Amino acid sequence: MNNTLRRVAVIGGSRIPFCRSNTLYADSSNLEMLTATLNGLVDKFDLKGALIDDAVGGAVVSHSRDWNLAREAVLGSKLSPSTPGTTLVQACGTSLQAAIMIGAKIATGASESGIAMGSDTTSDAPIVVKPKLAHRLVEVQTARSTMDKIKAFKGFSPGELVPVPPSTSEPRTGLSMGQHTELMAQEWKISREDQDRLAFESHKKAAEAYRSGYMDDLVVPFAGVFRDNNLREDVSLEKLATLKPAFDKERGTLTAGNSTPLTDGAAAVLLASEEWAASRGLPVQAYLTYSQTSALAFVEGEGLLMAPTIAVSKMLDRAVLKLQDFDFYEIHEAFAAQVLATLKAFEDPDYCKKKLGRDMPLGSIDRAKMNVKGSSLAYGHPFAATGARIIANLAKLLSQHGGRGLISVCTAGGMGVSAILESAKAAEMRAAA
DSSP, X not given: OOOSOOXXXXXXXXXXXXXXXXXXXXTOOHHHHHHHHHHHHHHHHTOTTOOOSEEEEEOSSOOGGGTTHHHHHHHHSSSOTTSOEEEOXXXXXXXXXXXXHHHHHHHHTSOSEEEEEEEEOSTTXXXXXXXXXXXXXXXXXXXXXXXXXHHTTTTOOGGGGSOBOOOOSOTTTOOOHHHHHHHHHHXXXXXXXXXXXXXXXXXXXXXXXHXXXXXXXXXXXXXXXXXXXXXXXXXXXXXXXXXXXXXXXXXXXXXXXXXXXXXXEEEEEEEEEHHHHHXXXXXXXXXXXXXXXXXXXXXGTSOTTXXXXXXXXXXXXXXXOOTTOOSEEEEOOSBHXXXXXXXXHHHOHHHHHHTTOOSSOOOOOOGGGBSTTOOHHHHOBXXXXXXXXXXXHHHHHHHHHOXXXXXXXXXXXXXXXXXXXXXXXXXXXXXXX
């Protein structure tokens, strides 16, 4: 029995363009988008007919018909139909968590390859009926006679026909993620100007990534769309400053410009053992070396999207690294305010002492190394797909420039997921140390 953990190789990723909800993908389902994304990955890495040990992922907003989404996407793709599919959901951390789970199996020898993936659409959000009408409909289905079916509607009122609108608000607080982030912005004194500047920089960097051709092998066309339609090349600080608050009309600082829009899209990333990659002639872009998942008591007043600070702190301790020991930082931009609050928390001695149990603050990062190709404020944020998009992007950066990268993703429910990716050279230096 081999008790040595194997290195987890990130081969690369692919995604379809991300689009604002109810625009270009208004008629596309999660299954269609995820299947197209898988086929993009198949074409990129010559995987037609290949048996992959695990395909793991899911969608945060999904219909009951998508109860087996991952497996159905596999069956609709050009992968071997013998590839298992496991549907997983952890809000915005879904596909990053999927990669972590796949990585654990590869590291221990339980599998040789895996695809972490995610898809989301709020254009095709499930519209459900009220419980009273739902019970009536169930009675009708089980009724044995016409009279029993008629009896099921005794006392019926037209108000029962009003559907329950879809919502992404937190069930335990009733507040939307934007409202929670407004509270964080107020607590951490995040200015409107700083939020707008972060959004401006994200759009500019993403636009340059497309102009330079960097995005060419990361995005495959779908439904006649070739690039993300949330991206604004003509963005300006002046335009952003004109936008009205979106979540707190009186004293809010979050706007449609410095917050991610509801987005449709899908992404996937291929991970493998070094042996499996070599057998197929696939170069390794990076290695997944550490990860951490954490949560906090947001219902009791802690910031909903601050859990990544806990995850990152614990992960750094395990990796014996400092926050400054990275060449790239991929901090998911759910909201500009959330990113800025996270950075302030890293620098705050009181927060690091009380919340993270550290004698010294984690400190600041070099902002020039953060989200160097733009992030979710520019590209958009299909909840379950964002983690795979980030992994694919960071792995490509490391394959081109070397070094080490940190991933931080906040999620609904007060959770955070973090990970470390290293280039081949950085991983070898660590192993030799």
